[in-house]
Amino acid sequence: MKFTTKLTALFLGIMITISVAIAYSIYISNHKGLEEQIQHRLRDMAFHTMDKIDRTLHTKLEDIELLTNDVIISSQNSKPKEITERLIEYRNQRKSYVSLSFFDLDGVRIADTSGLHIGRQDAPTECFEKTVQGNICSSCTVYDERDFGVPTMNFGAPVRDEKGKIFGVIIARMPITKLYEIAKDICGIHEDKSVLDLEINLVDRDGLLLYSHYNRGGILKDNLANDRCIRRSIEGEKMGSSICYDKLLEEKVICFFVREQGYLDFAGNDWTLLLHIPTKTAFASAIQLRNSMIGILSVVAVLTSVISHVFSKTISKPIIKLKNAAVEIGKGKLDTRIDINSRDEVGELATSFNDMAFNLNKVTASRDALNREIAERIRAKQELQKARDELEVRVKQRTADLAKANEELRNEIKERELAEGALRIARDDWENIFESISDTVMILDRDRRVLDCNRFAVASLQRPKSEIVGQFCYDVFQCKEHFDGRCLHEELLVSEQPDTIDMETEMLSGIYLVTIAPVLDSWGKVIKTIHIAKDITDRKKGEKKLLTYQDQLRSLASELLLAEERLRRRIAIDVHDHIGQKLAISKIKIKSLCESVSSPKVAKALNKVSDLITETIESSRSLTFELSPPVLYELGFEAAVEWLVRHTKQQHNLLVKFKDDGNAKPLDDNVRVFLFQAVRELLVNVVKHAQARHLTVSTQRVNSEIQVNVEDDGVGFNVSQIAFNSHKTSGFGLFSIRERLGHIGGRLKIESVSGGGTKVVLTAPLNQKSAKRRKNKNEYKNLIS
């Protein structure tokens, strides 16, 4: 245990011992004083209460004796009602009796203040017996009468006539509870509160409880003869006290008893008055003091603990410092000093301790220096040895590393030789391939300087390789920096993507397909470009020829169409003008002939011929329209298309609509003819293949073009597979329409989804050059003529 703890415990022990001793002595002296005081007070109360009870009983006996001398009561001639009224009057005046009764000598109740048991003979009581025997004012007994609810004290007195002969008895009943009124003032009891929780018991000479302030249920039932105090009283002791355990209250009580002494000529009944007070109540102030002291002691204990601890700490602090300094010096720290400024013995001890430490430090200083030098030398020698060992190890290590590095170097040289060999082979292969390419190949740096070129390039340029390599490409090709405003090399440096272009150059005298590709470094940056020029001069010439043939073919086709249309038109006119007219005249003639013929048979035959002519006229008219509808030339394109739509509707039972925007659409004749035939071809296609229910044809002007839309809700078709396979269609197929539209500067657009209908849009220019228009007009005139 530490010194501080010991000191704290010591101080705490001393303080607590002293405090407890003081508190205990205060409590004990207080307790004893209180006990004496209470006993003294109880004695006074008991004595005075018993005395007052005796005086009261004496007074009551006197009262009743006086009552027996009353004129009405003592008269044998008085009626029971008069006696009752007198008794009631007496009861009301005295305010002590619950009931008064008048009995005859046989014990028959003659009058009663409560009107109870009148005329009834009561069982003889001790009080009655004594009174009948002539003991005036002598008897006082406690009875439990059910009528009154509480036990009563009965006072009896004989009633005598004028000659002194007893002829009746007066019994007055006073509730035993009236004793409360006697005791309460003396004992300081109030209605609502007992000052001391005092309990009053009155017992007779046999120990029977006559009255109890707190044990009301035990009245005339409980016998307290075994109570210590009562026993002492029965044995003849006049008064006394004790502390005993009350079974009813279940606690310790302080008791005091007084034996009845009587008053004047009233000898008393040998009753004993016993006063109880619970110790808890009696010593309440002492208990309160004890509890307060415990509380205060608890606080004192805590405070003492704190103060003791602080005080112990203060005392032990310099001693602990001394101890700590001694420990430090013991460890060899001779410069340790103590800082204590007190002038007491501890301060002197600290000063002596500091002197001792100083001297000890001085003596050991030289020895320490020597020891330090020796230690230094030993340490230097050890470090030297250590350095030498480390050096040897390091040399060995380095030698091994060198040998290893040599080996690795040799291996690397071998690998490099092998790589170089492979590289040489690859280079040779590359050069062979490079030189054997039959196109012009050139490699340029970023500045368009030629780095290399193949044999074909040398041959094409007809210059030695040495004159090509190192030159700028535009110098080599004797051109400006760019071809056609473009420089593939420049573009590639930006895009870093390969590109191809057709290029015609005078230097190479031909058309070349030039392909340029980048050579990237490891960072993805273009460092070189490779140019490959393929001679396509012959191919280009062939293509040009082919285009010329195609153009001529389209012109031919157009011409053919116009020629066909002219022929159709001529045939139509012939059919209409000549055959039709003549047939009509024939019909008229036959009709007039028919009217002039008398033979019915002939007439019938003529009618039949007339009908046949009519049918022929209809057929010729229909043929005329099919060959070349006159409306196309007489009313224009829109009217012709409307006629065509109506015709299709009638013939094929389709729901066909025609729409026109109403704008003027001047067309060249060939365009008009072509567009009409194209629309007719489209309608025929719809009828044949589309399985459509609805068909809409519309014409509109869009800027300088005419747009014809043919739209159906039929099965549709795959445009890419069907629309332009010219070999699968015959006649005026979609391919033909497209080609010829292209020829006249128009275009064809088809929108179709399988199962979702088809929309075909024909677009053709409205305004053609005047010369061409005139030419076409002439052609048209020719056609008309």
Added chain:
Amino acid sequence: MKKTLLLLLLAVVIIFVVAHYFKPDKKQPLKIGISSCPGTAHVFIAQQKGFFEKNGVEVELVLERNVTESSRMYRYGQVDGVFTLVPDVVIFNSEGIGTKIVYVVCSSNTTDAIVGRPEFDSLADLRGKKVGFEGVNTSSHVFVLKALEQAGVNESDIYFESVYVSDVLSALEQGRISAGHIWGVSISRALKSGYKMLCTAADVPGVTTHVLVFDSKTVENRPRDIRAIVKSILDARDYMYKNMDEAIVIVSKALALDEEELLEGIGGVSHLDLKDNFEAMSKSEQMTSIYRHGAIAADFFWQKGQISRVPDFDGIVEPKFVKDLAASARGGKR
């Protein structure tokens, strides 16, 4: 560490010592004497429906046949409180049994009565006859004497017999008495048997008022419990009036009474609610005030020489519980 442990040990010892000396006493259930009177019917509702438990008080009801017997139990200290009548409270206090009225249960209108043999038409006809009551200085005694007094009949004009209210009918039938104080369900039985009602409690106001009383020490030591009891009875009173059918079943079982007769008995009393109690507990010369009832009873006893001193009713009536509950109710706490 050791120092902390030492201080902790010290603190524990101190707490133990202090707790030992200041420990509270264990509570016992409060015993209350009660009789089979319709006026206190709702007290059984409070018990059966658990209002006492709900308000946190343990109560033991001790049932007796008559008010006189339950008052005797209280007088002998066998119960802590009792449902009794105001005259009894005056007598208790005069005998040194410190008793306080904490709650006014009901006032009888037609539940208390004097019934007589068919040949008597009024109380005045009873001169020279024998009348029954429940013992000297009981409420019954006061009621009978006051009624006769009001009828101009003197105490000395009548013969009396101590008969319990419950035995009055048989006493009448046996011819032991000519009339008697009777209450509750017995009244209707008596009337059915052909006896005449000569007087009711309504003719003698202020005597047959039922109150709940406790001895002074209990009131002082257990105010919370008494407040809870008063609240429980008030709650039960409200419950009874809201659920009369159920209440009748409960009470008739508890008192072993016929339901119809009980309903008739309950109809003959006025069960005071909180507002009525507040009014009854207020000092006033009105007949609604319990102070007035007390004064009537005390004056009677003083006139009859049964008490030597008129008691101060300020010390007998304890209105704080009712007033506290009324304040709570006004504040919406109930």
